[in-house]
Amino acid sequence: MKLKNSIKEKRQKRSLTQQELADLVGVSRQTIISIERYRYKPSLELGLKMAHVLELDINKLFYLDLENISIIKPIEKIEPTIESKKFQDFKEKDWKNLWNNLKK
Amino acid sequence: MTSINISKKEIYIIIDIVFSILFIIIFLPFFYNNSINHLTNSEVISKVIQVMIFSIIFFTTTYALLEIKFKRKIIKDERDYLISSKTYKLSYLIYNICLFWIIGHYLDGNSFKNNGLEFDDSIIFILLIVITGVSIVKSSYQLYLYRTS
Numbered sequence: 184m185k186l187k188n189s190i191k192e193k194r195q196k197r198s199l200t201q202q203e204l205a206d207l208v209g210v211s212r213q214t215i216i217s218i219e220r221y222r223y224k225p226s227l228e229l230g231l232k233m234a235h236v237l238e239l240d241i242n243k244l245f246y247l248d249l250e251n252i253s254i255i256k257p258i259e260k261i262e263p264t265i266e267s268k269k270f271q272d273f274k275e276k277d278w279k280n281l282w283n284n285l286k287k
Numbered sequence: 288m289t290s291i292n293i294s295k296k297e298i299y300i301i302i303d304i305v306f307s308i309l310f311i312i313i314f315l316p317f318f319y320n321n322s323i324n325h326l327t328n329s330e331v332i333s334k335v336i337q338v339m340i341f342s343i344i345f346f347t348t349t350y351a352l353l354e355i356k357f358k359r360k361i362i363k364d365e366r367d368y369l370i371s372s373k374t375y376k377l378s379y380l381i382y383n384i385c386l387f388w389i390i391g392h393y394l395d396g397n398s399f400k401n402n403g404l405e406f407d408d409s410i411i412f413i414l415l416i417v418i419t420g421v422s423i424v425k426s427s428y429q430l431y432l433y434r435t436s
Contacts, residue, residue: 210364213294213433217366222436226365 185248191219193237193244208232295357296367297433302349303426306342307419314338315419318412331411370432378425385417 194204201215208229217223225233234241317334389410 214366
């Protein structure tokens, strides 16, 4: 899983040079080069600044490479097995059900 | 033919490395000699003054030339701070190891007498070796990080 970005593409679309973008976000040209080549991961603050300068949503500028992400599954919604009831409303049958569920 | 694209920051680091190497070549033999032949204080003081004058001339000329060549001001950003913290961490670790080694060397050797710890003239030479060595390692690592990260 790798953090990727489309800065180079978006920057070229806006006809900005690396130096111009660097000046706009207040970093050095070398930092922009490193980010574009995926050698340096910028801070959230710098990422947001870049997104602001390029007038884009940060999700469109930075994204995860999903090729190797298949191991991570979304969390499954757990269905409640017992109906939620107030303590006062519990009857003998409910207690038995609860006990059987716990034993399982 | 492709030219190496090098930034102002990287040239500053190279200047530091060159200075350390020159210092080793020009001045360290004197301090090594001092550790063996027990030179007088006035000789050592005059050498220290020479070192100071040399470093002032070296840094003013190189920095001035660099400022003339690269007019753009250096911008320090988060990547610089990250690289600095990594390199200082490494140099701090090497300093610690060297300090423990020096202390061990003096405790283990003949310098540890009944009166307490006595340092001979070689301590200056050893400390200078450690300082310049660590400086070279630190700058080289910094340059490596600037080129690769």
